[in-house]
Amino acid sequence: MGESKTPGDSGVISTLSASPAIEVRDLAKSYRNIEAVRGVSFDVRRGEIVGLLGPNGAGKTTILQTLLGTLTPTSGQVRFFGLDFAGNRESILARVNFSSTYVSLPYSLTVRENLGIFARLYGAAEPGKRVQDVLDRLDLADLAERYTSHLSSGQMTRVCLAKALINDPEVLLLDEPTASLDPDMADRVRKTLVGLRRDRNTAILVTSHNMREIEALCDRVLFLQAGRIVMEGPPREIAARFGDADLETLFLRVAREGRG
Template sequence: MHLLEARALTKRFGPVTAVDGLDLTVGPGEVVGLLGPNGAGKSTTLHMLLGLITPDHGSVELFGMDLQRHRIEVLSRINFAASYVDLPGVLYVQEILEAYADLYAVPQSRVRDMIDLLELGRLRKRRYMELSSGQRTRVQLGKALINEPDLLILDEPTANLDPDAGDRVRSLLVRLARDNGRAMLITSHNMPEVERMCDRIHFMAEGRIIASGSAAELTTSFGADDLEEVFLKVARR
């Protein structure tokens, strides 16, 4: 069974069709990349999968249940992080994680787990608004992992991290998927990251998925040397 299955998702904003008949699946232990140039429809797609936007047409099933009919049940089993979404700036890092532990009704011991896992010990008594962009990214990931989600949706998961921290986070995320059977859907403009992490990759353009496959399959299909070249060819279509 797919943990995530979207069928014929369509969303229009006035005369603009942001997402046009999109089909997408993610299975247990699978890391799937959703890539494309700005304006391709990625963010709108993620917002529909999270129930933040209602599609004009199509459906989203999570864990075999319709998102609209079983919203509370399915959303308790997923989580989301994005570099562009801010957390309450006046709260301390530990307070933020404690609040989300309460929200997801998980033991407060998960707060210590996240602080240790993402090396937030020296930041736990600092206000979120005082953190650097890379530090905020780590707190966002701590919030996203606090409930041990079965499905994790990540928009630019290592944005703003220095190379060493980014490498550690990528290793962590891949390990969580491979060892614990968690599903992940990620967007990223870091092509080496996508190539390393993703089992399957979908390229979007003008609201549609125009190419899918592993990194090796896509480079072969597009006659490219690497995934970066594939991205540039898709963006120029």
């Protein structure tokens, strides 16, 4: 975690642009009688890492899927780079990417082949070169010719992250990127994310149940409960605001109060 920034790092803040990379306004999603997300609004600026926290069922994945267009919101608006998502899906998704512990890549292809397919899908001018760049960046060159079926879960997570970087995204959406990883692998992934923000000014929205990770990684957190944002701010600041020693203590208290 040596490269992890502390919130308020002036070198990072100076790179933030005024226009938000993501703007979400009054987002709501209902499934029949269940309101999964209720009037959520937030921004993520360029070069900012924002954590989306909350207990299971709080609406984190629903929000991520809505941002990616795989889930249609009941109401509200999603904009990327000032463009409405609904009318600009293709051009926006060309500049955005996503990775999750819960998705995979075709097993019968090598790492290089898989990444090559996605480089082409995202319209890379030189797919082979782009793949090599990403492999080098994530220190995955040794795995390039290996079938994805032969990767460990940690290696697969890093390859999925490589897939998420294949279009050099301006916005990265990550659903529990370090879940099921050992501490060393998780640390490598966190360093990659911090490096991305530092080098590419990438906006990152990340969900995680690892509160120490969120404290170390994020400039700001959005704390969700029952589909609403109930707290927002820099991780240590909001823990202190509510009289808790750290984010994990706050998380446990709020989650248990929410469950009655």
